[in-house]
Amino acid sequence: MANYYIADLHLGHENIIQFDNRPFAGLTEMHNTILDNWNSRVTGNDTVYVIGDFIWAKESEWPFYLGPFAGNKVLITGNHDPKQFSREVRKFFQDVKDYKEITDTGRHVIMSHYPMPFHKAAYNENCWMLYGHVHRTREYDFLKKLRAEIKASCTELGHAKGNFINVGCMLPYMDYMPRTLDEIIAGDRLYSET
Numbered sequence: 001m002a003n004y005y006i007a008d009l010h011l012g013h014e015n016i017i018q019f020d021n022r023p024f025a026g027l028t029e030m031h032n033t034i035l036d037n038w039n040s041r042v043t044g045n046d047t048v049y050v051i052g053d054f055i056w057a058k059e060s061e062w063p064f065y066l067g068p069f070a071g072n073k074v075l076i077t078g079n080h081d082p083k084q085f086s087r088e089v090r091k092f093f094q095d096v097k098d099y100k101e102i103t104d105t106g107r108h109v110i111m112s113h114y115p116m117p118f119h120k121a122a123y124n125e126n127c128w129m130l131y132g133h134v135h136r137t138r139e140y141d142f143l144k145k146l147r148a149e150i151k152a153s154c155t156e157l158g159h160a161k162g163n164f165i166n167v168g169c170m171l172p173y174m175d176y177m178p179r180t181l182d183e184i185i186a187g188d189r190l191y192s193e194t
Helices: 014-019 027-039 059-066 138-153 181-193
Strands: 003-006 047-050 072-076 095-097 099-104 107-112 127-131 164-166
Touching (some): 014 027, 072 099, 127 181
Parallel strands (some): 047 072, 107 127
Antiparallel strands (some): 099 107
16 A cells, blocks of 8 residues: 655646647547556555646546546645536545645655645655646746755754655656655655756
């Protein structure tokens, strides 16, 4: 029983391929790649936390997209997700929230679609804030610089640690696949150093 995390899948969203410079010829290839990646590692007992902007389609089309994805799904809603779901769609999710906190292998995980560099446990080195929303935009670049500055100035107990990570599927360490917290931390660290 593992926990996985991912954000900004935007299934069904044609323009996202160009916006994110995604390596797909079209929606079918993008959808099939994401589905294959997901199902290659997620089992029925695993939980995937989708941190916003899962599907870009009418709610009536969501069951078509959700049906083939393995595991328990928890949706942390994003700006492109419906504000309310019908019972038919809601049954595909273990939970739907705007914000969620869990413990994952002894670590505190805070999830919101929107980045929160100064969340309530930002001083705790054993806490990780996972988010999406900013893709690889100038806001992403700004947050990356802010995080580096926070980490560099963290000299005393009580200072923010800078443990906030974008889990957008288009990032190199995510590569359109749900990842464990350990994979995200290691991938982010490697990517931040290059």
